[in-house]
Amino acid sequence: MSITAPAGFRAAGVAAGLKSSGGRDVALVVNDGPRRTAAAVLTTNRVQAAPVVWTRQAVSDGAARAVVLNSGGANACTGPEGFTDTHRTAEHVAAVLSAGAATPEDEVGAGDVLVCSTGLIGLRLDTDALLGGVDAAAAGLAADGGDAAADAIRTTDTVSKQAVALRDGWSVGGMAKGAGMLAPGLATMLSVITTDCVVDAATADAALRAATRTTFDRVDSDGCMSTNDTVILLASGASGVEVGLDELSAAVTEVTASLARELVADAEGASHDIAVTVRGASSEDAALAVARAVTRSNLFKAAVFxxxxxxxxxLAAVGTVPAEVAPYDPLTLDVAMNGVQVCRAGGVGEPRELVDLASAREVRVEVDLHAGDAEVTVWTNDLTHDYVHENSAYSS
Amino acid sequence: MSITAPAGFRAAGVAAGLKSSGGRDVALVVNDGPRRTAAAVLTTNRVQAAPVVWTRQAVSDGAARAVVLNSGGANACTGPEGFTDTHRTAEHVAAVLSAGAATPEDEVGAGDVLVCSTGLIGLRLDTDALLGGVDAAAAGLAADGGDAAADAIRTTDTVSKQAVALRDGWSVGGMAKGAGMLAPGLATMLSVITTDCVVDAATADAALRAATRTTFDRVDSDGCMSTNDTVILLASGASGVEVGLDELSAAVTEVTASLARELVADAEGASHDIAVTVRGASSEDAALAVARAVTRSNLFKAAVFxxxxxxxxxLAAVGTVPAEVAPYDPLTLDVAMNGVQVCRAGGVGEPRELVDLASAREVRVEVDLHAGDAEVTVWTNDLTHDYVHENSAYSS
Structure with a gap:
């Protein structure tokens, strides 16, 4: 259980025939309330998939009743027809959920349905199959359906990603998918976070942005930003517990940090998870720029492999960051790898032979700029044969 | 013949024992004049190898007598000791060349000797071996020594890179090395260009910068900028032919364009050379930013492999470029691959099955932003198993 751990949520995951593997490929998450607070963080890529355009608009009122997600097709770069497909999907979900409505207030409009898609870019979805999947998912909605939903959004993910943060009388649950194309401005990832606390839309939005900024946005598996990245927070209020921004941010961050770490651990073809910590920076932005330069160096990542x-x-990667972005003196740079100070004051430190990278999946690189107090950690993966293989064979 | 094609130059390449393979690893290029005009374009990486720091200072007077180059070690991140090694090398070259001086004016100072190194970062050079190599190279200097010099600067290059531009009564010759870590702000490349025209230092500098800006700087094999990149232009004046900036720029550009294309063709582990042309941009900078975003997408490069x-x-890569850098409407983007219009107006165009990438090494990707008249082409390579292999095994 993950997204269905907080009270007030039902979920389902079904196989609708969108994935050639025949596995689950449609997920539905419903917020039964009593509140329907919602917030979303969406890709900053200018080429945006139809469901991203739809969801941005649908969530702008701070409320949503359901999220429908599909793997097996991104519905990106599919023109007006692709947008119509997304619209039709939302309308279908709304109609199916309204069919069981006990009162007029329980009826759902298409604008209350958020949509997420993931898979190959530039191909129309099989909408008939998708809508059939929606019917099956709606029929299978369950208070313990989180596992099935988390499974249904997988693409090349080898395992589903879920996390829960328990608090006194309320909780936060989350699921995510994303196994390649992970980069700042969010990964190719879809994530739904649920909570049963009582919170207004502005606070939910602020908490979600605070959480993603320091977790999902600090995963940079391969530097490629997706057209479909979406993180959604739904709050049901079912616990009756009111929480403030700091408290909610902390709990959501706990969940997104866990999910982010799971994404790195399952990145396409990776054999190492690499934590690049930059400290002694003049600002958080400076530390982040240096860390990202290192996490995007194919040469460094291939060496770790x-x-x-x-x-x-x-050092060559650190040196590419302009001085106006990250002030530092190249002759004072220190670098440690797995605790061994291999570079001291920009020159040779301890023998590199002392560094053991082979014994563990996790690798720690620490760069000290000696230019201030700010510190940031960005996670990435090594560049491997399997990464090349998976990404050269993906659409064939 | 390449760098020794223009009159007034001698060169040599010898094996000094710096490379574990036992191949040639020290090159010497001497400008016998009558003029000793020189210019250099150096890496913009803030972490700069000792020879880069040395050469920047030595060339600042617009004159040089000789260039000494070694493979088998970058002499980068080697601290004050590394700088002393470079200084000592320049002094040794100066002393050896002065020993044969016929007149006091023929004597060479260390400040007249430019130094280039390439190889692993963070290891001291074997200076005794290097200076022995200088002695052998000086003894072997010949008016047809260009081939040997071009061979001696190879690292993982499978072939040496040379080019010549012949003009009426004068010429330009060039050699380059660089087979990985190729990126804007120059590749991990060393290049020496020679000419026998009569030109002042300011014109030589302007011509070299114009040439590198549109050739070497538009090669982006793997997005990694080196600590050692150096391109040097030496002008002997031996032809007696005076040329202007435009004429010299054109001839130098002809040589550097040819060398740049050779670098791409020999990039580490590549199986495809990819020309990414962005047209319809609002400015050259905008076109360049979009082209670079595409050439740095590991996902795209793995797909081409x-x-x-x-x-x-x-499209996902194009979409990562901020609007303030490259204005365009995502819904008007066109993309062609090897002449097939696979994406039209941001959506699906001709069937992707019509694109044949398998039959030729060269791949052409054309992106039309429909936002202006500027056009730029940047060259890159595909991301292959062999790239990962070569770069994970390089220092072991």
Whole structure:
């Protein structure tokens, strides 16, 4: 259980035939209230999939009743027809959920339905199959349906990603998918976070943005930003517990941090998870820029795959960040890999032979800029044969 | 013949024992004049190798007598000791060349010797071996020594890179090395260009910058900028032919364009050379930013390796460029791959099955932003198993 851990939520995941594997590919998450607070953080890519355009508009009133998600097709770069497909999907979900409405207030409009899609770009969805999946999912909605929903949004994910943060009388649950194309401005990832606390839309939005800024946005598996990235927070208020911004941010961050770590651990073809920590920076932005430069160096990432503590490639990457972005003196830079100070004051430190990269999946790289007090950690993965294989064969 | 094609130059390449392979690893290029005009374009990486720091200072007077280059070690991140090694190398070259001086004016100072190094970062050079190599190279200097010099600067290059532009009574010759870590702000590349025209230092500098801006700077093999990139232009004046800026720029550009294309063709582990042309941009900078975003997308590059015309990954990369950098409407974007219009107006165009990527090494991607008249082409390579292999095994 994850998104169905908080009270007031039902979910389902079904196989609708969108995935060639025949696995689950449609998920439905319904907020039964009593409140229907919603917030979303969406990709900053200018090329936006139809469901992203739809969801941005649908969530702008701070409320939503349901989220429908599909794998097996991104519905991106599909023109007006693709947008019509998304619209039709939302209308269908609304109609199906309204069919069981006990009172007029329980009826659902298309604008109360958020939509997420993931898969290949540039292909129309099989809408008939998708709508059939919606029917099946609606029929299967359950208070313990979180696992099935988390399974249905997988693409190349080898495992589903779920997390829960328990608090006194309320909780936060979350699911996510994303196994490649992970980058700041969000990964190719879809994530739905639920909570049963009582919170207004503005606070929910602020809490979600605070959480993603320091978690999902600090995963940079391969530097590629998706057209479909979506993170949604739904709050049912079913616990009756009112919480403030700090308290909600902390709980949502706990969940998104866990999910982000799971995404890195399952990134396409990776054999190492790499935490790049930059400290001694003049500002958080400066630390972030340096960390991202390192996490985007193919040469550095390929060296880690080879268990080669090639710290020169770390320095070469650090050196690409302009001085106006991150002030530092290249002759004071320190670099440690898995605790061994391989570079001291921009020159040779401890012998690189002391660094053991082969024994563990997790690798820690620490860069000290000696230019201030700010510190940031960005996670990435190594660049492997399997990454090349999976991403050269993905659409074939 | 390449750098020794223009009159007034001698060169040599010898094996000094710096490379574990036992191949040539020290090159010497001497400008016998009568003029000793020189210019250089150096890496913009803030972490700069000792020879880069040295050469920047030595060339600042617009004159140089010789260039000494070594493979087998970058002498980067080697601290004050590394700088002393570079200084000592320049002094040794100066002393050896002065030993044969016929007149006091023929004597060479260390400040007349430019130094280039390439190889692993973070290791001291074997200076004894290097200076021995300088002695051998000086003894072997020859008016047809260009081939040997071009061979001696290779690292993972499978072939040496040379080019010549012949003009009426004068010429330009060039050699380059660089087979990975190729990126804007220059590739991990060393290049020496020679000419026998009569030109002042300011014109030589302007011509070299104009040439590199549209050639070497538009190669982006793997997005990684080196600590050692150096391009040097030496002008002997031996032809007696005076040329203007435009004429010299054109001839130098002809040589650097040819060398740049050779670098792409020999990039580490590549199976495709990819020309990304962005047209219809509001400015050259806008076109360049979009082209670079595409050439740096690992997902796109891995798809090309798989002969998969995955144009969605092109659009996803284009979409990461901020609107203030490159204004365009995502719903008007066109993309063609090898002449097939796979994406029209941001949506699905001709069937991707019509694109043949398998039959040729060269792949052409054309993006039309429909936002102006500027056009730029940036060259890159696909992301392959061999790239990962070479770069994970490089220092081991």
């Amino acid at each position: 080879g268990n080669d503590p090639n710290w020169g490639r770390v | 798989g002969n998969d015309p995955n144009w969605g990954r092109v």
